[in-house]
Amino acid sequence: MQGCTLGQLFSKRPGVALPAYRYRFRQALRRFVARPTLQKLPRGPLVLLADGLWFEFDAIPWVLYLTALKPCRGDYATFLDPLLLPGREGASRWQQAVAAIPPSVRHRIRALVVDNLPGMRTIARQNQWVLQLCHFHLLLKLQAPRRTVRYALRGGPVRGEIHRLMRDALQLPDGQSMSRTLKRLRQLSRGDCGTLRIQTTVREFLGNWPLYRSYFTHPNLGLPLTTNAVESMCRLIREMLRSSRAGSNPASLLLWTTAFIRLRPTIKCNGHSFNRNS
Numbered sequence: 001m002q003g004c005t006l007g008q009l010f011s012k013r014p015g016v017a018l019p020a021y022r023y024r025f026r027q028a029l030r031r032f033v034a035r036p037t038l039q040k041l042p043r044g045p046l047v048l049l050a051d052g053l054w055f056e057f058d059a060i061p062w063v064l065y066l067t068a069l070k071p072c073r074g075d076y077a078t079f080l081d082p083l084l085l086p087g088r089e090g091a092s093r094w095q096q097a098v099a100a101i102p103p104s105v106r107h108r109i110r111a112l113v114v115d116n117l118p119g120m121r122t123i124a125r126q127n128q129w130v131l132q133l134c135h136f137h138l139l140l141k142l143q144a145p146r147r148t149v150r151y152a153l154r155g156g157p158v159r160g161e162i163h164r165l166m167r168d169a170l171q172l173p174d175g176q177s178m179s180r181t182l183k184r185l186r187q188l189s190r191g192d193c194g195t196l197r198i199q200t201t202v203r204e205f206l207g208n209w210p211l212y213r214s215y216f217t218h219p220n221l222g223l224p225l226t227t228n229a230v231e232s233m234c235r236l237i238r239e240m241l242r243s244s245r246a247g248s249n250p251a252s253l254l255l256w257t258t259a260f261i262r263l264r265p266t267i268k269c270n271g272h273s274f275n276r277n278s
Contacts, residue, residue: 033258042071045110051230052089063089065097072222077229077269079261084254091119111221132214136226141201229269
């Protein structure tokens with residue numbers, strides 16, 4: 001799993017049949033995952049980052065709930081064991097994911113960084129956490145799907161203005177410039193914003209904009225502006241599953257992803273930076 005496919009590992013073990021090697025490998029994974037995790041979690045107050053990774057088995061949706069902890073004064077996120085649940089991503093399932101965090105660790109969490117998903121405000125309020133919503137996911141909603149041609153988009157210049165105003169509203173300090181930016185966004189939200197998706201995104205932002213700017217009001221927490229550390233882990237998991245051809249069923253998926261995360265539990269968290277091409 002350390003950068004090698006199962007076939008590559010097998011090629012280094014002459015005299016063992018491939019089916020037997022696969023069986024031994026699975027058994028070793030099960031023993032590894034069955035042991036208590038020995039991850040060294042960060043000390044001091046923490047920030048919780050969370051995101052879900054979607055799968056489908058027999059036409060039933062499953063979500064792998066990923067959680068990572070970043071120290072308020074550090075820049076590396078440490079991942080906890082994932083939780084795999086059937087059904088669509090939702091508030092009650094995220095409650096389960098949060099409840100799975102050991103109480104001694106959960107009590108040190110000061111903030112939650114997530115996409116604007118249903119129920120996240122309730123979770124943050126119940127735990128008395130500061131909530132920081134992800135900038136990247138917000139700005140991504142203003143873009144055309146990457147697999148389609150980008151020309152002839154509805155909204156044209158207005159779409160570009162909204163994108164610029166939204167970025168300004170995420171970064172400007174409180175003051176007259178910020179007030180003017182919000183005023184202009186409100187004007188545009190009542191007119192033709194282009195597509196329905198853009199109009200919905202603008203209105204959603206206007207209803208929640210303070211939660212996108214928690215990093216301004218709580219500078220001592222070292223809040224990341226995005227969940228990109230978790231997104232990076234999602235990409236690594238997808239690549240691992242593709243190269244190993246594992247994860248053909250829920251049990252296999254959870255086994256392999258748990259082992260993978262335990263073997264490489266930390267990812268650099270970029271703090272206040274986010275994709276400038278968004």
